[in-house]
Amino acid sequence: MADNRNDNHDDDSSGDEAGFKPIASPSFIMSGTAGRTAFPPDSGVDESQLHQPEDISAVFDDVAAASPRWVPAIEKFLKDDCSVTDVLEPAEIDELCNAAIAVLSVEPSLLSIDVVEGSSLAIVGDVHGQFADLVHHILPQKGPKRSFLFLGDYVDRGPQSLEAICLLLALKVTYPRNVFMLRGNHEEAQTSRIYGFFSEAVQKYQNSGTDIWSRVNEVFCHIPVAALVTSANGQRRFFCAHGGLSPDLTDLARVRNIDRVDYGATLDNTSAAIMDGLLWSDPVQEGNSLRFRPNERGCGFVFGPAATQEFCADNNVSLVIRAHQMAMEGYNWSHNQLCLTVFSAPNYCGISNNLGAVAICDSALEPTFVQYKSAPSKAHVGPPAPMALPPFFFR
Numbered sequence: 001m002a003d004n005r006n007d008n009h010d011d012d013s014s015g016d017e018a019g020f021k022p023i024a025s026p027s028f029i030m031s032g033t034a035g036r037t038a039f040p041p042d043s044g045v046d047e048s049q050l051h052q053p054e055d056i057s058a059v060f061d062d063v064a065a066a067s068p069r070w071v072p073a074i075e076k077f078l079k080d081d082c083s084v085t086d087v088l089e090p091a092e093i094d095e096l097c098n099a100a101i102a103v104l105s106v107e108p109s110l111l112s113i114d115v116v117e118g119s120s121l122a123i124v125g126d127v128h129g130q131f132a133d134l135v136h137h138i139l140p141q142k143g144p145k146r147s148f149l150f151l152g153d154y155v156d157r158g159p160q161s162l163e164a165i166c167l168l169l170a171l172k173v174t175y176p177r178n179v180f181m182l183r184g185n186h187e188e189a190q191t192s193r194i195y196g197f198f199s200e201a202v203q204k205y206q207n208s209g210t211d212i213w214s215r216v217n218e219v220f221c222h223i224p225v226a227a228l229v230t231s232a233n234g235q236r237r238f239f240c241a242h243g244g245l246s247p248d249l250t251d252l253a254r255v256r257n258i259d260r261v262d263y264g265a266t267l268d269n270t271s272a273a274i275m276d277g278l279l280w281s282d283p284v285q286e287g288n289s290l291r292f293r294p295n296e297r298g299c300g301f302v303f304g305p306a307a308t309q310e311f312c313a314d315n316n317v318s319l320v321i322r323a324h325q326m327a328m329e330g331y332n333w334s335h336n337q338l339c340l341t342v343f344s345a346p347n348y349c350g351i352s353n354n355l356g357a358v359a360i361c362d363s364a365l366e367p368t369f370v371q372y373k374s375a376p377s378k379a380h381v382g383p384p385a386p387m388a389l390p391p392f393f394f395r
Contacts, residue, residue, distance in 0.1 A: 152184020
């Protein structure tokens with residue numbers, strides 16, 4: 001794994017990149033926004049009524065809990081939009097981390113998700129501690145036998161990373177067959193130590209904060225790194241990861257065989273490079289012949305249309321879905337619509353004025369998009385106080 005990783009380019013907007021375009025005949029479900037344009041929060045644009053689930057049945061109407069242990073905490077998070085310190089004691093977070101590791105560690109590095117007839121899958125991009133948007137916009141996206149696939153970056157930059165990750169881990173433990181989580185580049189200690197999660201844990205739990213941050217980072221090591229989503233008839237397959245592709249990712253077996261817990265430690269160079277790509281890579285449109293070049297982030301790769309086309313053809317994949325970059329409309333298409341970026345944190349860092357989006361896939365894997373503006377939050381949404389604004393905010 002590269003040692004010179006620079007997250008100053010993380011989530012850099014891909015909206016102005018040549019080649020990105022909306023789907024030819026888009027299907028929109030608008031939530032919390034007056035149109036497709038991203039408006040500043042104080043623009044006076046009429047907003048539709050924001051909604052949040054009143055209890056857990058509003059998220060999963062037709063799914064029984066695998067265990068009732070964390071249902072009260074989930075309900076309190078959803079109902080009260082409250083601070084994690086009002087819901088969980090440090091010892092309870094430690095217990096939740098143990099339960100999450102027990103569930104996540106038995107899952108393969110490459111998840112297999114079948115969207116059967118009558119069911120649907122919500123694919124969620126970066127959350128980045130924007131807990132109010134998770135509660136008010138993302139989790140309320142109900143549907144027939146709805147499941148959720150989160151593409152990573154749950155923490156850092158936003159004000160309520162602990163609330164977001166604790167709620168998601170509680171949902172994962174309680175509904176393991178309906179909540180799927182992938183690891184993002186912020187789900188590791190080197191990154192989350194710098195970009196807000198560590199500071200938040202210490203601020204909220206004081207003397208216990210460092211231990212809580214360490215325990216949650218231990219959970220991060222067990223989160224799967226990619227998913228293969230298959231339609232009911234088996235004719236469409238989506239490859240999902242937080243970042244993207246890499247030169248050594250030539251077939252899906254290489255992801256299945258990765259020992260993800262050893263990332264950053266004893267993982268062999270080839271597997272580490274694949275992991276770097278899954279967590280850090282970015283698509284670009286620099287001519288149809290570009291395959292790969294080094295990523296200016298300092299880790300992972302930049303991959304072009306030729307790389308995506310080759311990967312999809314060799315692995316019988318219809319579409320690569322990833323997150324990792326801010327998109328002004330909440331999503332972006334690239335590489336002749338073989339690559340889709342989903343970004344679910346609206347008005348990113350409180351200054352970007354972008355929409356958030358969630359991709360909803362039916363059993364035929366025909367995606368539609370839920371778009372939304374930022375929900376009202378009790379916590380200030382802005383760049384982490386100790387941090388200077390990274391350069392991409394000024395481009």
